[in-house]
Amino acid sequence: MNTEIELKLLKEIEELKKKVNILEGKDENQIPTYQYSKIRDIDLNKLFEIEQNLDNSIFDEWLNNKIEIDNSIEAFFKELLEDNKSLIERYSEEDLKINFIAPILNKVRFKSFEKKIRDFYELRMTYKTNQFVLSGTIDFVVSEGLVESKKPYFFIQEFKRSEEYGNPRPQLLAELISAIELNDWKFIKGAYIIGGIWHFAILEKLNVGKYQYFISHNFDSTKIDDLKLIYKNLLYVKNEIISMVEA
Numbered sequence: 001m002n003t004e005i006e007l008k009l010l011k012e013i014e015e016l017k018k019k020v021n022i023l024e025g026k027d028e029n030q031i032p033t034y035q036y037s038k039i040r041d042i043d044l045n046k047l048f049e050i051e052q053n054l055d056n057s058i059f060d061e062w063l064n065n066k067i068e069i070d071n072s073i074e075a076f077f078k079e080l081l082e083d084n085k086s087l088i089e090r091y092s093e094e095d096l097k098i099n100f101i102a103p104i105l106n107k108v109r110f111k112s113f114e115k116k117i118r119d120f121y122e123l124r125m126t127y128k129t130n131q132f133v134l135s136g137t138i139d140f141v142v143s144e145g146l147v148e149s150k151k152p153y154f155f156i157q158e159f160k161r162s163e164e165y166g167n168p169r170p171q172l173l174a175e176l177i178s179a180i181e182l183n184d185w186k187f188i189k190g191a192y193i194i195g196g197i198w199h200f201a202i203l204e205k206l207n208v209g210k211y212q213y214f215i216s217h218n219f220d221s222t223k224i225d226d227l228k229l230i231y232k233n234l235l236y237v238k239n240e241i242i243s244m245v246e247a
Contacts, residue, residue, distance in 0.1 A: 124136075157169075
């Protein structure tokens with residue numbers, strides 16, 4: 001076989017490879033897409049300059065709030081724990097959400113017809129640049145808008161232990177980065193849940209493509225004192241969102 005024929009065959013093979021890649025969604029010119037539910041630290045570090053700041057004094061006002069709750073709220077949470085505590089670590093993601101997390105969030109009641117904000121479950125969100133796309137379904141977000149989400153304010157990333165991509169922290173951070181860019185903000189709050197354990201988070205934009213984040217100490221929702229603190233921390237966020245909408 002002469003050189004000219006060999007080159008022609010190689011060229012045809014390369015063209016076939018490109019066609020197969022396109023059919024399989026592997027087009028080299030296609031912008032890479034990352035799913036919120038599957039994104040990992042290695043992906044975030046590839047896309048952004050991002051690092052954790054260990055100075056947790058940024059949480060002082062939020063997590064040491066002076067919100068008072070009455071005895072009926074404590075009684076509600078004691079009953080909720082009695083009904084679910086032994087199963088929390090065994091629940092699937094949907095079981096945990098419906099039986100334990102949703103009653104807590106419903107008691108906070110983020111929905112306000114007057115302020116036109118509410119909580120959304122399983123919300124689709126996309127943040128697209130010339131270099132990448134972040135997309136997927138958000139577990140929980142409090143957003144401006146009653147019929148459709150218009151401006152996301154606060155995210156909660158829930159977690160099922162058996163998922164292949166098991167770390168909810170980078171998943172939450174990807175959602176927070178998207179919201180900061182979509183809203184053109186500098187700060188945003190969120191939380192992620194692993195079984196019965198809650199962590200609160202703050203993301204700050206430092207520059208274009210550069211961020212730092214803060215992760216709170218953990219709150220064990222299977223303990224009544226911690227559960228009351230989780231509730232108060234969520235109420236603080238609700239009040240903050242209402243103030244932002246009013247402003």
